Amino acid sequence: MIDFDYQNNFRIKQTKKIKIWLIEICKKEKAKIEGLSIVIGDDSFLLEFNKKYLNHDTLTDVITFDYGDKKNIKGDILISIERIKENAKKYDQLISNEVNRVIVHGLLHLLGYKDKTKTEKIIIRNKENYYLDKLNN
Numbered sequence: 001m002i003d004f005d006y007q008n009n010f011r012i013k014q015t016k017k018i019k020i021w022l023i024e025i026c027k028k029e030k031a032k033i034e035g036l037s038i039v040i041g042d043d044s045f046l047l048e049f050n051k052k053y054l055n056h057d058t059l060t061d062v063i064t065f066d067y068g069d070k071k072n073i074k075g076d077i078l079i080s081i082e083r084i085k086e087n088a089k090k091y092d093q094l095i096s097n098e099v100n101r102v103i104v105h106g107l108l109h110l111l112g113y114k115d116k117t118k119t120e121k122i123i124i125r126n127k128e129n130y131y132l133d134k135l136n137n
Contacts, residue, residue, distance in 0.1 A: 001033070001034075001035055001036070002019045002022060002023075002033060002036045002037075002038070003036070003037045003038070004037075004038050004039075004040070005037055005038070005039045005040070006039075006040050007039060007040060007041035007042070007045050008040065008041060008042050008045075008081060010040050010081045011040075012038075012040065012096075012099060013096065017135075018100070018103065018135075021131075021134070021135045022036070022103070022104075022107055024134070025104065025107060025111075025131050025134075026073060026107075026111070029111050030071065031070060031071045031072070031073055031111055032071070032072060032073065033073045034068060034072050034073060034074045035067075035068075035073075035074045035075075036073060036074070036075060036076075036077070036107075036110075037075075037076045037077070038076075038077045038079065038103060038106075039076060039077070039078045039079065040079050040081055040099075041078060041079065041080060041081070042080060042081060042082050043059050043080050043082045043083065045078070045080070046059070046060055046063055046078055046079075046080040046083075047059060049063055049078055050063060053065070059080065059082075059083060060080065060083065061079065061080055061083035061084055061087060061098075061102050062077060062078065062079050062080070062083075062102040062105055062106050063077075063078040064076070064077050064078075064106040064109040064110060065078070066109065066110050068110065070110075070111055070112040073107070073110050073111070075106075075110045077102075077103060077106030077107070077110075079099065079102050079103070079106075081099075084098045084099055084102065085098075097132070100132060100135060101128055101132060104127075104128050104131050104132060104135075105124065105128055108124050108127050108128065113127060
């Protein structure tokens with residue numbers, strides 16, 4: 001089950017298409033979604049979680065909480081729409097494209113991909129681009 005939860009006025013369009021896309025990604029990665037919540041908030045919402053659970057006093061576009069394993073996906077993907085809008089402007093992207101990028105980024109973390117090292121960052125970015133192409137085509 002995939003749920004969308006909104007802590008502000010922003011709404012994701014085409015949630016049905018995104019749900020199908022996420023399920024297909026998991027199939028390709030030989031996993032299944034047992035429970036996934038995608039929560040859209042603002043900077044203060046994510047900052048609260050960042051401080052409380054990760055001991056980070058910084059703004060971020062996405063935080064992922066993993067309650068499953070690489071094959072049985074259970075988790076929360078928290079997204080700051082303020083960071084998304086800023087990044088979309090910075091990288092000359094549509095807001096919807098940036099939202100989709102952080103959603104797939106969060107899902108890739110739940111699938112076991114990391115982004116701490118330079119090599120890991122390249123791998124996860126390539127996966128993001130690959131799956132974003134699948135969504136947009």
